[in-house]
Amino acid sequence: MNFKPYGYQKKAIDFIVKNPKCGLFLDMGLGKTVSTLLAIDELMFNRFEVTKVLVIAPLRVASATWPSEIEKWNQTKHFKYSVVCGERNKRIAALNAKADIYIVNRENVVWLIDNCDWDFDMLVIDELSSFKSTQAKRFRALKRVIKRCKRVVGLTGTPQPNGLIDLWPQMFLIDQGQRLGKTVTSFRNKYFRPGRSNGYVVYEYIPLASAEKEIYDKLSDICMSMKKEDYLDLPEKVFHDVEVNLEGKEKQLYKELKKEALLELEGKEIVALNAAAVSNKLQQLANGAVYDENHTAVTVHDKKLDALEELIEQANGSPILVFYSFQHDKQRIQARIPDAREIVTTSDINDWNGKKIPVAICHPASVGHGLNLQKGGHIIVWFSLTWSLELYLQANDRLHRNGQTEAVQIYHLIAKGTIDEQIMQVLKEKNTKQEALMAYLKSEVEKI
Numbered sequence: 001m002n003f004k005p006y007g008y009q010k011k012a013i014d015f016i017v018k019n020p021k022c023g024l025f026l027d028m029g030l031g032k033t034v035s036t037l038l039a040i041d042e043l044m045f046n047r048f049e050v051t052k053v054l055v056i057a058p059l060r061v062a063s064a065t066w067p068s069e070i071e072k073w074n075q076t077k078h079f080k081y082s083v084v085c086g087e088r089n090k091r092i093a094a095l096n097a098k099a100d101i102y103i104v105n106r107e108n109v110v111w112l113i114d115n116c117d118w119d120f121d122m123l124v125i126d127e128l129s130s131f132k133s134t135q136a137k138r139f140r141a142l143k144r145v146i147k148r149c150k151r152v153v154g155l156t157g158t159p160q161p162n163g164l165i166d167l168w169p170q171m172f173l174i175d176q177g178q179r180l181g182k183t184v185t186s187f188r189n190k191y192f193r194p195g196r197s198n199g200y201v202v203y204e205y206i207p208l209a210s211a212e213k214e215i216y217d218k219l220s221d222i223c224m225s226m227k228k229e230d231y232l233d234l235p236e237k238v239f240h241d242v243e244v245n246l247e248g249k250e251k252q253l254y255k256e257l258k259k260e261a262l263l264e265l266e267g268k269e270i271v272a273l274n275a276a277a278v279s280n281k282l283q284q285l286a287n288g289a290v291y292d293e294n295h296t297a298v299t300v301h302d303k304k305l306d307a308l309e310e311l312i313e314q315a316n317g318s319p320i321l322v323f324y325s326f327q328h329d330k331q332r333i334q335a336r337i338p339d340a341r342e343i344v345t346t347s348d349i350n351d352w353n354g355k356k357i358p359v360a361i362c363h364p365a366s367v368g369h370g371l372n373l374q375k376g377g378h379i380i381v382w383f384s385l386t387w388s389l390e391l392y393l394q395a396n397d398r399l400h401r402n403g404q405t406e407a408v409q410i411y412h413l414i415a416k417g418t419i420d421e422q423i424m425q426v427l428k429e430k431n432t433k434q435e436a437l438m439a440y441l442k443s444e445v446e447k448i
Helices: 007-018 032-046 059-072 088-096 106-115 137-148 164-175 184-191 211-219 248-260 275-287 303-315 327-336 346-353 389-396 419-447
Strands: 021-026 053-057 081-084 101-105 122-126 151-156 192-194 205-207 223-226 237-244 262-265 268-271 289-291 297-299 320-323 340-342 359-362 379-382 408-415
Touching: 007 021, 007 032, 007 223, 021 032, 021 164, 032 059, 032 122, 032 151, 053 059, 053 106, 059 081, 059 101, 059 106, 059 122, 081 088, 088 101, 088 106, 101 106, 106 137, 137 164, 151 164, 164 184, 164 205, 164 211, 184 192, 184 211, 237 303, 248 275, 275 289, 275 327, 275 419, 289 327, 297 327, 303 320, 303 327, 303 379, 303 408, 327 340, 327 359, 340 346, 389 419, 408 419
Parallel strands: 021 151, 021 223, 053 101, 053 122, 081 101, 122 151, 237 408, 320 359, 320 379, 340 359, 379 408
Antiparallel strands: 192 205, 262 268, 289 297
């Protein structure tokens, strides 16, 4: 099959070719994989600037999406590629194979760096935002060797899922600190002030008033942003907040758990040992069940199950994709709705896209990257919300992408007066910052 790039894809290809170190902040559905492959083709076979490319990607994307895209198009299927995933013996064999492009999942980055000579002259980091932690072993390992690459391309649709502070590690991997400083400490000192803290331990950093513009200015020459709404003729996304009310005993139990972080349910002790655990327990209870000290789920209410059942009835036969967070969410959904089926295998994906699954359930982390589910339906229900903006956006884009023919309806089940309201607000606030970055970089690229 011949690939005919759209104008915006030609722009992305040219941007990679002209900028040895660059970031492409492209929304899902804009073809960042094939655009990158065509740029590699130009650099490898026409300009002879690179000879060996390493692609780092999430596991499913590394093992399926990149190989599929290479084999799909006439312009790319001549590439020799090797997938460095799976068991150790398979990884070693894949590294020793002669190829143009080596593809490794991010979980094996440390292993790869420790077990190869690192003679890659071009590196592509797919989902660059997964390298947003300076403490992660994979970031530290990559930091040691990345300067050996003549070319680095970072691909993501969510460059700052938790705010501006996330940008430094990602940009360091691209330009080794030329724009945002050589250390995260200097970056923080220049653009942020300490927020919540306990002695010398700072829990959050608050951007200075001028930080956003100054940071965006520094990135504008090597980062390109594209929003799919500007380039694809997609149906709209419609958001709905569906409130459920906790009453009587369950409302009182929620208040007690929130206040004391210790709750007795049917004689079983549930302890939240720290703030993160309390947050986790509160979200569980808002969903309707909570784990005790033996990891046994104790049911508190069925309010969200009732709301979900009503939405399924209102859908009048249209397939629904339901996102959950906890195993007891999944178990309770399947107990209430026998037709609900989890999306795990390729067969599940094919059946969903063939409209053979009336209610599909999945964890957002399992479908966050590289899956096309838009043919199976247009309705999403968030049974349980996620704190991660990246997971939230990526999961919604499984249906809202090129090929979708109907407006995507996204429902949030929110237990009124609970942590659900806070999570929803955080997602909205983070998305505002995300949109600001994307819009600014886009306008700067247009000026160039």
